Amino acid sequence: MSKQVMQRPVLQVFENYQKARVSFVQTVAELATRPQNIDTLRDCGVMALLRPLLLDNVPHVQQSAALALGRLANYHEDLADAVVSNGILPQLVYSLHEQNRFYKRAAAFTLRSVAKHSPPLAQAVVDSGALEALVQCLDEFDPGVKESAAWALGYIARHNAELAQAVMDAGAVPLLVLCIQEPELTLKRIAASALSDICKHTPELAHAVVDASAVAYLAPLIQNPDGKLKRQVCSCLAQIAKHSVDLAEVVVEAEIFPKILVCLKDADIQVRKNSATCIREIAKHTPELAQLIVNSGGVGAIVDYVNETKGNNRLPGIMTLGYIAAFQEAMALAVIVSKGIPPLVNALMTEPEDHLKAASAWSLGQIGRHSPDHAKALADQNVLQRLLAVYMHEESSDDLKTKAKRALKSILQKCTHLPALEPLLHDNPPPNILKYIVAQFAKVLPHDVAARRAFVTSGGLQKIQEINAPPDSKIKEYINMINSCYPEEIVKYYSPGYSKELLDKLDHYEM
Secondary structure (H helix, E strand, O other), X not given: OOHHHHHHHHHHHHHHHHHHHHHHHHHHHHHOOOHHHHHHHHHOOHXXXXXXXXXXXXXXXXXXXXXXXXXXXXXXXXXXXXXXXXXXXXXXXHHHHHOOHHHHXXXXXXXXXXXOOOHHHHHHHHHOOHHHHHHHHOOOOOHHHHHHHHXXXXXXXXOOHHHHXXXXXXXXXXXXXXXXXXXXXXXXXXXXXXXXXHHOOOHHHHHHHXXXXXXXXXXXXXXXXXXXXXXXXXXXXXXXXXXXXXXXXXXXHOOOOOHHHHHOOOOOHHHHHHHHHHXXXXXXXXXXXXXHHHHOOHHHHHHHHHHHOOHXXXXXXXXXXXXXXXXOHHHHHHHHHOOOHHHHHHHHHHOOOHHHHHHHHXXXXXXXXXXXXXXXXXXXXXXXXXXXXXXXXXXOOHHHHHHHHHHHHHHHOOOOOHHHHXXXXXXXXXXXXXXXXXXXXXXXXXXXXXXXXXXXXXXXXXXXXXXXXXXXXXXXXXXXXXXXXXXXXXXXXXXXXXXXXHHHHHHOOOO
């Protein structure tokens, strides 16, 4: 009997064992794609069974084991924590240095799945020495390995500034910028997303991304036809611009205007929102940056954006109009001329979320606070009554009431168009708002004869007499100023109880 024939039974045992391992890890990896199987797999102790297979001598078994662990950890924080507590992370990191590209993808996926859940789990990934291995993967030839590594680094960095700093210190930023220059769209997207996750935390991290020339390579991608890439690019530029004037100017100098305005009309709603957010983060810093947006046609584009969107997607557009209007009269007028008031009023009255209503109230206040003409433009569109209604609504949040009150105060103090103020007298405003309304009548009536006459015929003077103000209050002082504009007989005639006084005189009158 030959040696080969004698070895066959022994080899058959090993072949069967290998097939069983391959079948086991492939089946577990497949089962882990369905949420309903996760608890059962965990109860069967799958983590402890998969761990030794990461070091199997068959590459396919290693890859499938890493993939199965990644899918399990991806579902729930408890399972990700089990990956850490079972000592699996060091094995993954060790194998990242040694194994083929397929394993590296699977291992990076598992590290990402663990890191995504919480800062402590992401810190555990860092403590396992994964950053150095992942950064080395960014230098691999295979785009798939680079994608998996970039994705994992982004998930680590997104949690807080300390983790993002650790990613930067590991040398990830220059390599991520190189990834943006690669031809593969998916790699560009993930690299842009990872850079966004790094630079969002602090000005120092954003400066590090800028110093690596990221903006020069990101800005042209605003015009890329791929929607998912534009989402990440606009997000990253917004995260850079938000920190300081200097960083916002770096973004602007990359000539994103007026190109980014086209993104406000993109078919992808997330591209529209992220581009609006980027514009907002630039507009908020200085009058010069806001003016640049106005000069590039940005106000009309943002007004259209607010008109065409609903819910939280509206917020960056609403706030951009407020930031632009806040700086100068001319820019506030540009918002008015671009028909920016109606969409803000629409958001104030129709949006269900109070924080959106509050943002709209704030922006309306920024538009109307500059001059009587600005205030009149708002008053002509019933903004004052609507702000008052929101302020007086019992279900409005404290923040919404505060924003509505401030907006009312700033607009009322500039409003000299009395026909717009009179309806507010009939809405029974609370004393803290009423004093600003009465103050405007006291300011205008002494100098305008026609307004004094109209105030009487419209019933305004009578309404003023019905106000029950404390003797030494500001409102009483304003009422006295208004009454001094009229003959005593007229004031008396419109005072409450005067008709009864006349009837009493009639009863006592003797022929």
